[in-house]
Amino acid sequence: MTASRKNTRHEFEADVVVVGAGMAGLMAATTLAEQNVVVLEAAGRAGGRVESVRRGGYWINLGTQFTEGTGPLIEALQRHRVAMGSLAGKKVALALNGKQVDTSNPFALMFRSGMSWADRAGLAAVGARILAAVPFLAMNPDNRLAKRVRAKLDARSASYVLRGVGSEVARDMVRSWSGQWMGCEPEETAATQFALSMGILLTDPAKVPNLTLPEGGNQTLTDILAADLGDRLRLNSPVRSVEWTDDSVVVDYEDDNGPARIRARRAIVTVPGDVAVKIMPGLPPEYRAAFDEIHYGRYVVVGFFTHEEGPQRWDDFIAVSTPRMAFQAMFNHAAALRGPGPRKPGGALACFAGGAVADRLFELSDSEILARFTADLLALYPELEGKLGETFVRRHPRVVPFWAPGGRATLPTLRDHLGPVHLAGDYQLDMPSLADAAASGERAARQVLASLSRRG
Secondary structure, three states: OOEEEEOOEEEEEEEEEEEOOOHHHHHHHHHOOOOOEEEEOOOOOOOOOOOEEEEOOEEEEOOOOOEOOOOHHHHHHHHOOOOEEOOOOOEEEEEEOOEEEEOOOHHHHHHOOOOOHHHHHHHHHHHHHHHHHHHHHHOOOOOHHHHHHHHHHHHOEHHHHHOOOOOHHHHHHHHHHHHHHHOOOOOOOEHHHHHHHHHHHHOOHHHOOOOEEEOOOOHHHHHHHHHHHHHHEEOOOOEEEEEEOOOOEEEEEEEOOEEEEEEEEEEEEOOOHHHHHHHOOOOOHHHHHHHHOEEEOOEEEEEEEEOOOOOOOOOOEEEEEOOOOOOOEEEEHHHHHOOOOOOOOOEEEEEEEEOHHHHHHOOOOHHHHHHHHHHHHHHHOHHHOOOEEEEEEEEEOOOOEEEOOOHHHHHHHHHOOEOOEEEOOHHHOOOOOHHHHHHHHHHHHHHHHHHHHHHO
């Protein structure tokens, strides 16, 4: 890499500059490792919404919870020999009316959770509407019937599943599911993404390809990828603008030494949609409109390390839905470590609230949020009294992308590059996830490699 001084601005040259060091950016840069590549990240750490904390052999994911799917993410975990905690035999539960019920058992869900007959009927109607859509969403998207069903779901709000449902319990549960999995309210999002997300919850989670927890947390992989990049990764380097001609890119940013500029042959921009619009003033109107259609879910997360001993009621559950508490779901990261033999003391729990619940929590201090979550966690599991250890509070105002009804129609625009500038992020695919982010980053990098090869 070459550098020269021009006034007070540092100038560099590179083959490719990657903007953003989340999962998409890290995978793009890894794929481009043989090139002269620079990665610019505004934050002081790589990983984006991937964050894990570790204590005594346990970990808590304070951002993205699970890995799933197939493709570059799973291949990278295997290539770097990251041990994967098994979720075989683990389940999802519902906590309602003071009871914890296994959701994989419909009889128990309906008859042991203390629901009224009206609640059972309302929940059954909701579940039937979601499950009726899932098979069509799983079909080849070119299938004529699948296209027709998907178009209808894209055009309607996810709140359609509540049409005619009077049960407050059922309505609270749907809002809780939408909040915990997407970070938004059912009225905000198109039904397609909601049905896909909820299909995972209502069917057997074990059927989701490679649903697992990397040991040490999801950050284990992003730490490895960041370390491999070495000084090609520049943290605390917010990008101010990305401008381009037919075959070159100029990126202006700030670092510890002041203003800096990189001139590159190609760029891959992996930042969220609202940030992309801000730093790319030359975006054509159709791209700007497509970015404007992307909305982001919001979350508040509180992580608890615990120091209980012996078997516990939550050991076999990877998640517990808690629709009428301060948080909407509890994720049990230690479930991946529970197997045959003596149970290791301690554990790690993450409590999530999303959507409108998160909006209200954002107005509180961290100590107030922690107090509310702690009180409800102890109400759920009184046996944890006196056994809660170190805690962590995180506020995430921008996490999972989603689209309002009709908004997804512009999405194909963002899959096309803008001359030498390529885009990547989990917003490019149907079911935004960590695996999708990784896949989009690798795809953009391969497109860049192909274009560089053609240009010689």
